[in-house]
Amino acid sequence: MSFNIALVPRREISLVRQMLTPFLALVVALLIGGLIVWLMGRSPVKAFDVFLREPLTDPWALQEVLLKSTPLMLISIGLIFCFRANRWNIGAEGQFLLGGILGGGVAIATHGMAGPWILPLMMLAGALGGMLYAAIPAVLRNRFGISEILTSLMLVYVAELLLDYLVRGPWRDPKGFNFPQSVPFSDAAQLQPLFEGGRLHAGFVLALLAVLVAILVFRRSLFGFAVKASGEAPRAANFAGFNEMRITLVVFLISGALAGLAGMIEVSGQVGQLRPGFGQGLGFTAIIVAFLGRLSPVGAMLSSFVIAVLLIGAESAQVSLKLPFDLTRFFMGMLLITVLAGESLNRYRLEFRREAA
């Protein structure tokens, strides 16, 4: 006798079940995370307090959460376009960096100047930078049939090296004591706080706007339908006359533009200059965000907040509990696994079978 487990498709999936799944997944991930913390000899209760309660109750920390969620939201909204169309843009990190580089380039070129035109120009340059960078894997796929997974990923490293070169070479701050960084941006090139004394800037509003537009596009527009059709059933999209190559290009352009804009917002609103490593892997984290949000714009918005809370909590946990940052990465991975597992158990039920050998 041997046993095996089969996944049997469910005929109907109740709405309540679908709504509850992400929360249940979060609870399961928290329990596992707590167990690990306990095994490391720390108090799980204290860890939850630092990881979850503080970022959500402390006003300063809450603002940091919203700031951290801004690039995640923008990038993941863009990625949803690609992933829904079943195109695999893994290189949002590179597009994010290019957006920062081109947006920052405008700030460096206009250094010392003032005027309300500088920020919009930087945004334009940032979006354009990400867009053109994302166009490369799309064109390679369309023209030569090269897998966009590989090309978009490899271009991340090219972008990192480009940034390294620029801040160590032509764009290095002459008065920066030889540190690899650009000049600090002028005030006119920095996103200013929305409130007196706060840190939250207009980038967050843009991110919310992106969510709203994405909701509209996927709920009501022909383009959103074409993207979905192309991802779910390419032959049906072909039957509808939706051009496959054009969809590939457009979803990459949208995704690149949003990642580029996020990059510009990060250097202008948070960092205030170009320096290596400003990407912080946010372009990769946004992939997790998009899938945690089940590829829906609202879901991506919510999961941006959740991941931002974890990232902010991780920073203080490092200081106050001496918990390693890798624990946060582990936890994000755990969360993704529980969400995907929950998703699978929604669609299929487990059936244990006995089989005569």
Added chain:
Amino acid sequence: MGPERIRLAGITKAFGALKANDHVDLTLHAGEIHALLGENGAGKSTLMKILYGLLRPDSGEIRINGQRVTLPSPRAARAQGIGMVFQHFSLFEDFTALENIAIPLDGRTADATLRAEVEAKARHFGLAIALDRPVHTLSAGERQRIEILRALMQEPQVLILDEPTSVLTPDEAEALFATLETLAAEGAGILFISHKLEEVRRLCSRATILRGGKVVAETDPRAVSAADLAALMVGEGVLDLRPVAEHALGEPLLELHGLSVATEGVHGVTLRDIDLTVRAGEVVAIAGVAGNGQSELYAAMSGEGGRVLSGEIRIAGQDVTRRDINARRMLGAAFVPEARLGQATLPQGPLSENVILSWHATGSLGRWLLDTVRTGAVARKVIERFDVRTPSPDPQAAQLSGGNLQKYVVGREIERQPRLMIVDQPSWGVDARAATHIRQTLLDLAASGAAVLVISQDLDEAMAMADRIAVMHGGHLSAARPVPALSRAEIGLLMVQGENAARGAA
């Protein structure tokens, strides 16, 4: 009759609320060729899957050679001497015939010993087969012979065949029947699933007829007429097509002139020098054995695929050779592709959303933002007008049965009021009632002045519907000839040999 091989008693299997098998009894003796008849959805496939260990019954018992058994897997069924030939072949395209035969045989490889055994078996049962050719170069009939040989290698006492003749030419079917008769004469029991009544009457000595999951009759098919058998299957008399009123033919709406098309896939068929004209008010059918270029021709006509090497396609007088599918729709053309799910519809999309696929270019659904009120209204109208049975007001396409989904797809296109309708396999895998409904709808469409082109593997369907029939063979299309002047034998010859050879033989 020989000893009893299989006895099924009270087999019941439910999927949710649907009872696919409801206390089914069936007995199969050695040396018997037993037909299992029924419409699609009558429960034939479920019963066969239970017998082959793919499904477990909720209740009832299975006896093989008098012994009560449980069949938890196909492996267990094979161990009990049950072999099965599926309707859809499970062969590796790039492997040779011999390699494909070796795969399911535990511990065997495609070596000289196996070759000798297979060749002996093939000779004994009259199965001509080229063992060293890769499967993708073989015809449907040859592929089926591999499947049968594969099953025979395990010395089955019972062989199940699921609609084996649906992909065969008349001659290939005759050869198959001879093989089956040999096998039965040597003591095997054969279960023959089909809905082709004439061949059941020709081949089988007993028939079990299923309707709605229940056995409605067990009879000797040779002793009753085909019409009586059909009545038992359908329940309330055979559904006939209603003849449409005489109507004059109008201008040509589809013209193919010297069309040659290169295919994109490795296993596709290249189309050579195709000429065809379909006029307003006319139904033309393209017959032929599957895989002779029909799919490629459909894709070229709709604009979904293929690279046109030479020649032209005209719709309503306009050259559309290099235009896309939506440009063709703008000229009044409508297309129903072969695959209902995943090509004609998004499986996970509701019916209202699926309206968008073929309507967005012509149906004024809104250029950027979609008019969801209108898509909903169109879907409701199609459901109502074409009698689409749905489990809820706006279900996902995948939730509909094959027949109802096909009615929806055909209805969705007719609702666009096309001048030219091109349908690839209008009733493939659709039950008799829905098939009749769809055929009638298309005839009525032609009577109202549209041009209708039907591509069908079902010769009965082609002959019942068409004013003229052309036959596809090896990527070439014969001249379309008026139906009354064309005999089944002539079509059969065209299907096997193509136009030139057939002309030479005549």
